[in-house]
Amino acid sequence: MTIEAATGESRITALCALSQQVRELMDATALTDVPEDELEAITADVAALTARLRAVARETPQPFEFAPDGTLRHLGNAVTGAANPHALPLVVTSDGESVRAELSFRPLHEGPPGSVHGGISAMILDHVLGQAVVVAGFAGMTASLSVNYRKPVPYGVPLVATGAFTRKEGRKTWVEGRIALTDGTVLVEATGLFVTPAAWLGE
Numbered sequence: 001m002t003i004e005a006a007t008g009e010s011r012i013t014a015l016c017a018l019s020q021q022v023r024e025l026m027d028a029t030a031l032t033d034v035p036e037d038e039l040e041a042i043t044a045d046v047a048a049l050t051a052r053l054r055a056v057a058r059e060t061p062q063p064f065e066f067a068p069d070g071t072l073r074h075l076g077n078a079v080t081g082a083a084n085p086h087a088l089p090l091v092v093t094s095d096g097e098s099v100r101a102e103l104s105f106r107p108l109h110e111g112p113p114g115s116v117h118g119g120i121s122a123m124i125l126d127h128v129l130g131q132a133v134v135v136a137g138f139a140g141m142t143a144s145l146s147v148n149y150r151k152p153v154p155y156g157v158p159l160v161a162t163g164a165f166t167r168k169e170g171r172k173t174w175v176e177g178r179i180a181l182t183d184g185t186v187l188v189e190a191t192g193l194f195v196t197p198a199a200w201l202g203e
């Protein structure tokens with residue numbers, strides 16, 4: 001494959017479609033009950049596909065870049081990246097003051113039996129809070145994230161994650177957020193401190 005063939009929006013669309021198919025493969029793997037000989041055959045097939053993908057590969061995921069419509073995107077992001085099979089992918093929207101994302105976890109995300117792993121919930125809130133920092137007009141790395149688990153988070157259920165700016169002091173920005181049922185019942189709450197590295201400010 002040439003470098004030219006590895007660029008372009010139609011290729012991005014194809015990469016996102018592959019990523020979605022891989023998510024479905026992961027979901028199916030987590031839930032399958034097919035017999036052992038079938039598992040072995042599928043493992044060989046998947047190994048062959050993995051080798052085909054590695055035939056031409058980078059060392060880092062899809063980068064931050066401007067989409068054709070001028071918006072900034074990060075298709076390789078572990079939470080929001082449509083080209084990253086690890087991502088839900090989460091779609092975060094903003095009204096200019098706070099951020100919001102509708103999401104639904106999957107059995108693949110199980111931690112305690114029947115509910116979502118607490119680290120997965122924290123990862124989602126880390127990202128949502130980070131975007132709340134951006135919407136407030138700032139930027140930073142998570143310095144600390146405090147998570148309060150109020151109720152078990154179910155999978156297969158529509159949920160809403162929200163985040164909003166609370167205060168700023170120098171390079172430090174505090175934000176808060178939550179994951180809730182659609183009726184407003186809070187499942188997980190978080191507060192985060194994001195620090196803008198001095199280097200980002202040219203200091």
Ligand SMILES: CCCCCCCCCCCC(=O)SCCNC(=O)CCNC(=O)[C@H](O)C(C)(C)COP(=O)(O)OP(=O)(O)OC[C@H]1O[C@@H](n2cnc3c(N)ncnc32)[C@H](O)[C@@H]1OP(=O)(O)O
Nearest residue numbers: 072073074126127130131134141142143144195196197198
């Ligand atoms: C498509 C677009 C979407 C874009 C949307 C993208 C959203 C992405 C969201 C995901 C965010 C992540 O996961 S980020 C990845 C996880 N986080 C990281 O990897 C961060 C690793 N840590 C670091 O790089 C660093 O420690 C920093 C940047 C956090 C801070 O380093 P620094 O800048 O050198 O900090 P320093 O000068 O010492 O301190 C500055 C001030 O912050 C305070 N401070 C510093 N660290 C801490 C701390 N852990 N806890 C409390 N306070 C702290 C200090 O006391 C000080 O306060 P004072 O004395 O001034 O009062």
